[in-house]
Amino acid sequence: MDFLRPASWEEALAAKAEHPTAVPIAGGTDVMVEINFDHRRPEYLLDLNRIGELSEWEVGQENVRLGASVPYSSIMEHLRAELPGLALASHTVASPQIRNRGGVGGNLGTASPAGDAHPALLAADCEVEAESVRGKRLIPIDAFYTGVKRNALEPDELIRAVHIKKADGPQQYSKVGTRNAMVIAVCAFGIALHPETRTVRTGIGSAAPTPIRAREAEEFLNAALEEGGFWENGKIITPSIAQQFATLASGACNPIDDVRGTAKYRRHAVGIMARRTLGWTWEQYRGAGRALEGAA
Ligand SMILES: Cc1cc2nc3c(=O)[nH]c(=O)nc-3n(C[C@H](O)[C@H](O)[C@H](O)COP(=O)(O)OP(=O)(O)OC[C@H]3O[C@@H](n4cnc5c(N)ncnc54)[C@H](O)[C@@H]3O)c2cc1C
Numbered sequence: 001m002d003f004l005r006p007a008s009w010e011e012a013l014a015a016k017a018e019h020p021t022a023v024p025i026a027g028g029t030d031v032m033v034e035i036n037f038d039h040r041r042p043e044y045l046l047d048l049n050r051i052g053e054l055s056e057w058e059v060g061q062e063n064v065r066l067g068a069s070v071p072y073s074s075i076m077e078h079l080r081a082e083l084p085g086l087a088l089a090s091h092t093v094a095s096p097q098i099r100n101r102g103g104v105g106g107n108l109g110t111a112s113p114a115g116d117a118h119p120a121l122l123a124a125d126c127e128v129e130a131e132s133v134r135g136k137r138l139i140p141i142d143a144f145y146t147g148v149k150r151n152a153l154e155p156d157e158l159i160r161a162v163h164i165k166k167a168d169g170p171q172q173y174s175k176v177g178t179r180n181a182m183v184i185a186v187c188a189f190g191i192a193l194h195p196e197t198r199t200v201r202t203g204i205g206s207a208a209p210t211p212i213r214a215r216e217a218e219e220f221l222n223a224a225l226e227e228g229g230f231w232e233n234g235k236i237i238t239p240s241i242a243q244q245f246a247t248l249a250s251g252a253c254n255p256i257d258d259v260r261g262t263a264k265y266r267r268h269a270v271g272i273m274a275r276r277t278l279g280w281t282w283e284q285y286r287g288a289g290r291a292l293e294g295a296a
Contacts, residue, residue: 016133059082138163247271
């Protein structure tokens with residue numbers, strides 16, 4: 001196995017163009033497990049660790065441009081206000097050691113349906129900045145996951161960054177596992193309220209071949225909130241609306257039975273998480289509204 005160590009982003013792109021089968025390695029928390037268990041024996045490893053800009057982020061007017069290798073611990077420490085859903089999801093990843101090494105670029109590279117970043121990214125809305133010597137493109141997150149552990153990257157492309165919408169409202173992340181740490185999700189649910197566009201977006205993990213959005217649930221809720229004037233009047237969401245949202249979220253799942261849980265359990269748990277996270281975020285939204293009214 002050859003180890004390629006580019007000193008710059010341009011060198012990394014050139015190396016990937018020359019060796020399209022080279023496996024990029026960032027934190028190595030997925031790649032090294034696969035190599036150690038002999039699940040993968042790549043001809044070339046492409047080490048991205050000398051490329052400093054991959055571990056940097058920029059906070060813009062509307063988006064955060066998050067470098068592919070920014071570790072989860074930095075997201076938790078520095079980007080909680082801008083990316084609350086992703087920060088909450090980061091908290092649930094593994095252990096402090098893994099959170100210091102692993103990042104969103106690696107989670108996207110692996111594209112496991114159980115990866116914790118995905119539901120938060122789907123709910124927040126983002127684009128993946130992919131680059132090759134041929135140029136740069138932005139891949140909408142909805143188009144990124146193409147199959148079980150498959151993504152939309154071309155063989156010569158690398159992930160440079162992820163452009164994630166800054167939160168304009170409350171976000172939540174919920175994960176079911178057999179314990180509180182060092183656990184792969186049995187299933188997970190992310191939700192983001194977007195008061196500016198009066199929409200709610202969702203993300204479901206580990207309950208379908210790829211991470212998915214609960215689109216019908218979103219459409220139902222968006223229409224119900226609009227119709228009832230909920231965004232303006234800040235009323236409590238009625239139990240029947242919350243229940244229908246949960247039922248539709250559950251129905252969006254296409255899970256399997258495996259060692260971590262049954263398909264039936266996953267569908268059930270996603271419905272519960274959908275209802276609870278909707279309640280939590282809506283309470284936060286109403287609280288913020290009341291605080292603003294008080295200040296006026
Ligand atoms: C003990 C343990 C516990 C874990 N627990 C969790 C958990 O709770 N939740 C969770 O989601 N994950 C978990 N993981 C998996 C892993 O930590 C995450 O998927 C992490 O985000 C991977 O990031 P990384 O930088 O280490 O990726 P790497 O291992 O370096 O790479 C992962 C994949 O992405 C590709 N890649 C990396 N960077 C790029 C890039 N810039 N462009 C293109 N492709 C790239 C690699 O080629 C590889 O295919 C765990 C792993 C371990 C070992």
